[in-house]
Amino acid sequence: MKFDIMRDRLLDGLNDVMKAVSSKTTIPILTGIKIDVSEEGMRLTGSDADITIQTYIPVEENGEQLINVEKPGSIVLQAKMFNEIVRKLPTNDVEFEVSEKFQTRIRSGKSDFHLIGLDSTEYPLLPELSEDNQFTVPADLLKSIIRETVFAVSTSESRPVLTGVHWQIKDGELVCVATDSHRLARRKVTLEHLPSEQSSVVVPGKSLTELSKILNDATTPVDIVMTNQQVLFKTNDVLFFSRLLEGNYPDTSRLIPEEYKTDVTVNGRSLLQAIDRASLLAREDRNNVVRFTTMQDDTIEISSNSPEVGKVEEQIQVSSLVGEELKISFSAKYMMDALKAIDGQDVVIQFTGAMRPFIIRSVHDDAILQLILPVRTY
Amino acid sequence: MKFDIMRDRLLDGLNDVMKAVSSKTTIPILTGIKIDVSEEGMRLTGSDADITIQTYIPVEENGEQLINVEKPGSIVLQAKMFNEIVRKLPTNDVEFEVSEKFQTRIRSGKSDFHLIGLDSTEYPLLPELSEDNQFTVPADLLKSIIRETVFAVSTSESRPVLTGVHWQIKDGELVCVATDSHRLARRKVTLEHLPSEQSSVVVPGKSLTELSKILNDATTPVDIVMTNQQVLFKTNDVLFFSRLLEGNYPDTSRLIPEEYKTDVTVNGRSLLQAIDRASLLAREDRNNVVRFTTMQDDTIEISSNSPEVGKVEEQIQVSSLVGEELKISFSAKYMMDALKAIDGQDVVIQFTGAMRPFIIRSVHDDAILQLILPVRTY
Incomplete structure (x- = not known):
C-alpha cells in the first residue's frame, strides 16, 4: 500500500471513527483503526463491537485532490497512537507506505515514523443490512429526538432493555420512548415515507449519545436502516452501526x-x-x-x-x-x-x-x- | 448583621477566596467563608490553613454604591453552598440578614434562603506580618516568574523542601530556583527597591500555582512581604498569605x-x-x-x-x-x-x-x- 493524503481531511475522518474505539475492549484488534485504500478513496473503520463507525474520504472532491493513490491496500494501526501522530505531524502532506510484515512508514516534512501495524484481514467485517426497511430523518431533528429522550434511559443493568430507547414505527409515526421506571420521556414524530410495516427496536442509549456527537445541526438527511440485530445511520460520508438490545420493551402507554x-x-x-x-x-x-x-x-x-x-x-x-x-x-x-x-x-x-x-x-x-x-x- | 450587596461584585470576590478553600480540610470551620461587614466595606476570607485569601469590597467605588450596610457584623457560611447560591440567585440585588443563632437569610427577587451559619469568632485570625521587608513586583512579571520555575518543583514528599520554590534576595536581585533533583529551573530578576538585607524563603509550589490564578496580566503592582513563616502577596483588593516550607534548601549553584x-x-x-x-x-x-x-x-x-x-x-x-x-x-x-x-x-x-x-x-x-x-x- 502506498498513498499521499491531506492531513486535515484524514484528521476529520479520524475524529469521527475514534468515537467508536474504546481502550477497554477485550478484542485486541479493536484497539486499532482499519484503513482501506482503493483507487476511489479511503475508508476508516473504528469499532468497540457494540458501535462501529466508518468514514469515507474520496480521492477527489470539488475538483480538489485529497488523496494520491500509488498502490491500494489495507492496514490496521493502533488507534490512539495513530490519531496523535496525525494530529502532530508538521505539514499538511502525509505519505503512507506499508511494506512486508505490516511495517508502516508515515512521513510528513522531516518527520519519519515507522509503526508496526496489524493484519487487516483479522478485523471484523461490517454487518450486511438489507435496506428494505429504510427511512430518512434530517440530522438536526434526529439530534433533537435523541436529546429529548436519551437522558431518561436507565443507568442500571438490572433490566438491560431499559438502558436503551424504544423506537417504534406505527401508523405513519416514529415514537421514541425511554424510561428508568421513575420517569419517562416520549417523543413522537410524523415522517414521510416511513416503512408501512410496523417495526420496533431498542437502541442502546450510549449508541445514541455517540451518534449525536457526530451529527451536524443542519437538515442534512440521515438514512436509517433497522433490522433485527442492528441499526444503521447513514450520512453523506459516515456510516454508524449499532447493535440493538434484546428483550421485550415494556408497554409504557398505560403509564x-x-x-x-x-x-x-x-x-x-x-x-x-x-x-x-x-x-x-x-x-x-x-x-x-x-x-x-x-x-x-x-x-x-x-x-x-x-x-x-x-x-x-x-x-x-x-x-x-x-x-x-x-x-x-x-x-x-x-x-x-x-x-x-x-x-x-x-x-x-x-x-x-x-x-x-x-x-x-x-x-x-x-x-x-x-x-x-x-x-x-x- | 444586615446589608444589601451587588451580586456580581460578591461573586467576583467569592471566585478569588474560593481558591483557598479545600473540601479536604480537617478543620471544620475552614469549610466556610468568613464574611465581615463594616461601615466601610466587606471582607471575605477563605483558607485551607496553608493558603489564606482575603478580598475586600468597598461600600462605594467610582461613585457607584456596591453595598448598603444597615448593621455591621460577621458570619461564616459553608463555602461551596454559599458560592453556588450566589451564582444562581435570580437578580443582581442580594439582601443578607443574620439573626440569633447564626440564622442567615439571603433574599434576591422571589428567592428566600435560610442558612445555618457558623460563629465567626471561631475562624482563625490572619497572621500579622511586619512590613519591613517589603518589595514590589508587577503582576505580569510575577506570573512569568512563577510559570518559568514552578513546574520543576518535586512532586514527591520524600524531601519536602523540594516541593517549594527557593526565593532569594541577594545583591539587588531576586533569584528563584526550583528543582526535583532531575532538572532545575532558575529565574533571575533585577528589581528596584529590594530590601538591602539578604533573605531567603521557600514558597510551596502549590501556593504559587494558586496565586498565579488570581493575578492579572497587567503591570499592576503586587507588594510582597516575606517573614520567617509566612509570605504575603498584596494587590489592590486581594491579600494572599502562604505559609513557607521549613528546612534548608540545597545549594544548587554548583550544579x-x-x-x-x-x-x-x-x-x-x-x-x-x-x-x-x-x-x-x-x-x-x-x-x-x-x-x-x-x-x-x-x-x-x-x-x-x-x-x-x-x-x-x-x-x-x-x-x-x-x-x-x-x-x-x-x-x-x-x-x-x-x-x-x-x-x-x-x-x-x-x-x-x-x-x-x-x-x-x-x-x-x-x-x-x-x-x-x-x-x-x-
Missing part, C-alpha cells in the same frame, strides 16, 4: 394518565431556575427532593428544607392554575431534565394527585411528553 | 556547569514540536526518553525507538552547532517543560558530554536558565 385533577401552565425557564436553586439545599441530605405547592392567585411555591443546612422558598407566578389544590414532592433532577428537554417554552404540567405520576408537555402539542413519578415525603 | 563542550543554537518552537512527536513513541515503553544526536551540516536528529510499537526520526536545521559530536538521551517531558518556560525564542543548549547535566537558555541572556540531567541508555 400515562388519561385524566387530570390539577393543570398548571408556567414558563419552563423560570420553573427550571427556581428548581435549580431549591435543589442546592435539597441535594445535601434528602435525595434531591423538592416540594411543589399550589397557592392563591395563580402562584405556586417551590421549596426545600434540609434540617442541617437550611431551607429555601420561592414563589412563581403561573399563566394558569386550574383544578384541585396540591402539595407534591419530586426529584429536582428529573424535573430539570424534563424541562431542559422541552427547552424553555411555556409548559403544561398535569397532575392527578400527590401520589400519582404527572406529565409535563409543551403548551403547543404533546410531541414531547415527559412523565415523572412523585416521591412520598409525608 | 550548573561552568564550561561546555558542545553548543547548539536552535529555534525553541521547532525543537519543542519535534520532541513532542518523538515523545509519542517514547512514552509507550521507555519512560519517555528521546535521543538527541548531532549530525553534519548544522543538523541535529531527534529520535525514539520503542521495539513493540515502532520508531521515529526527525532532523532539524540549527542556527549553529559548535564543539564535540554528541549522542545524548533525556526525558522528553523535562525538555518540553524547559522549552515551554523559555517560550518559543531561539535557545542555546550547552552540553558537557553525554553523562553530564546540560543547560538551556535564551540566546539573549541567562535570566531564565533550565538544567536537565541526561538519562543513561547505552
Whole structure:
C-alpha cells in the first residue's frame, strides 16, 4: 500500500471513527483503526463491537485532490497512537507506505515514523443490512429526538432493555420512548415515507449519545436502516452501526394518565431556575427532593428544607392554575431534565394527585411528553 | 448583621477566596467563608490553613454604591453552598440578614434562603506580618516568574523542601530556583527597591500555582512581604498569605556547569514540536526518553525507538552547532517543560558530554536558565 493524503481531511475522518474505539475492549484488534485504500478513496473503520463507525474520504472532491493513490491496500494501526501522530505531524502532506510484515512508514516534512501495524484481514467485517426497511430523518431533528429522550434511559443493568430507547414505527409515526421506571420521556414524530410495516427496536442509549456527537445541526438527511440485530445511520460520508438490545420493551402507554385533577401552565425557564436553586439545599441530605405547592392567585411555591443546612422558598407566578389544590414532592433532577428537554417554552404540567405520576408537555402539542413519578415525603 | 450587596461584585470576590478553600480540610470551620461587614466595606476570607485569601469590597467605588450596610457584623457560611447560591440567585440585588443563632437569610427577587451559619469568632485570625521587608513586583512579571520555575518543583514528599520554590534576595536581585533533583529551573530578576538585607524563603509550589490564578496580566503592582513563616502577596483588593516550607534548601549553584563542550543554537518552537512527536513513541515503553544526536551540516536528529510499537526520526536545521559530536538521551517531558518556560525564542543548549547535566537558555541572556540531567541508555 502506498498513498499521499491531506492531513486535515484524514484528521476529520479520524475524529469521527475514534468515537467508536474504546481502550477497554477485550478484542485486541479493536484497539486499532482499519484503513482501506482503493483507487476511489479511503475508508476508516473504528469499532468497540457494540458501535462501529466508518468514514469515507474520496480521492477527489470539488475538483480538489485529497488523496494520491500509488498502490491500494489495507492496514490496521493502533488507534490512539495513530490519531496523535496525525494530529502532530508538521505539514499538511502525509505519505503512507506499508511494506512486508505490516511495517508502516508515515512521513510528513522531516518527520519519519515507522509503526508496526496489524493484519487487516483479522478485523471484523461490517454487518450486511438489507435496506428494505429504510427511512430518512434530517440530522438536526434526529439530534433533537435523541436529546429529548436519551437522558431518561436507565443507568442500571438490572433490566438491560431499559438502558436503551424504544423506537417504534406505527401508523405513519416514529415514537421514541425511554424510561428508568421513575420517569419517562416520549417523543413522537410524523415522517414521510416511513416503512408501512410496523417495526420496533431498542437502541442502546450510549449508541445514541455517540451518534449525536457526530451529527451536524443542519437538515442534512440521515438514512436509517433497522433490522433485527442492528441499526444503521447513514450520512453523506459516515456510516454508524449499532447493535440493538434484546428483550421485550415494556408497554409504557398505560403509564400515562388519561385524566387530570390539577393543570398548571408556567414558563419552563423560570420553573427550571427556581428548581435549580431549591435543589442546592435539597441535594445535601434528602435525595434531591423538592416540594411543589399550589397557592392563591395563580402562584405556586417551590421549596426545600434540609434540617442541617437550611431551607429555601420561592414563589412563581403561573399563566394558569386550574383544578384541585396540591402539595407534591419530586426529584429536582428529573424535573430539570424534563424541562431542559422541552427547552424553555411555556409548559403544561398535569397532575392527578400527590401520589400519582404527572406529565409535563409543551403548551403547543404533546410531541414531547415527559412523565415523572412523585416521591412520598409525608 | 444586615446589608444589601451587588451580586456580581460578591461573586467576583467569592471566585478569588474560593481558591483557598479545600473540601479536604480537617478543620471544620475552614469549610466556610468568613464574611465581615463594616461601615466601610466587606471582607471575605477563605483558607485551607496553608493558603489564606482575603478580598475586600468597598461600600462605594467610582461613585457607584456596591453595598448598603444597615448593621455591621460577621458570619461564616459553608463555602461551596454559599458560592453556588450566589451564582444562581435570580437578580443582581442580594439582601443578607443574620439573626440569633447564626440564622442567615439571603433574599434576591422571589428567592428566600435560610442558612445555618457558623460563629465567626471561631475562624482563625490572619497572621500579622511586619512590613519591613517589603518589595514590589508587577503582576505580569510575577506570573512569568512563577510559570518559568514552578513546574520543576518535586512532586514527591520524600524531601519536602523540594516541593517549594527557593526565593532569594541577594545583591539587588531576586533569584528563584526550583528543582526535583532531575532538572532545575532558575529565574533571575533585577528589581528596584529590594530590601538591602539578604533573605531567603521557600514558597510551596502549590501556593504559587494558586496565586498565579488570581493575578492579572497587567503591570499592576503586587507588594510582597516575606517573614520567617509566612509570605504575603498584596494587590489592590486581594491579600494572599502562604505559609513557607521549613528546612534548608540545597545549594544548587554548583550544579550548573561552568564550561561546555558542545553548543547548539536552535529555534525553541521547532525543537519543542519535534520532541513532542518523538515523545509519542517514547512514552509507550521507555519512560519517555528521546535521543538527541548531532549530525553534519548544522543538523541535529531527534529520535525514539520503542521495539513493540515502532520508531521515529526527525532532523532539524540549527542556527549553529559548535564543539564535540554528541549522542545524548533525556526525558522528553523535562525538555518540553524547559522549552515551554523559555517560550518559543531561539535557545542555546550547552552540553558537557553525554553523562553530564546540560543547560538551556535564551540566546539573549541567562535570566531564565533550565538544567536537565541526561538519562543513561547505552
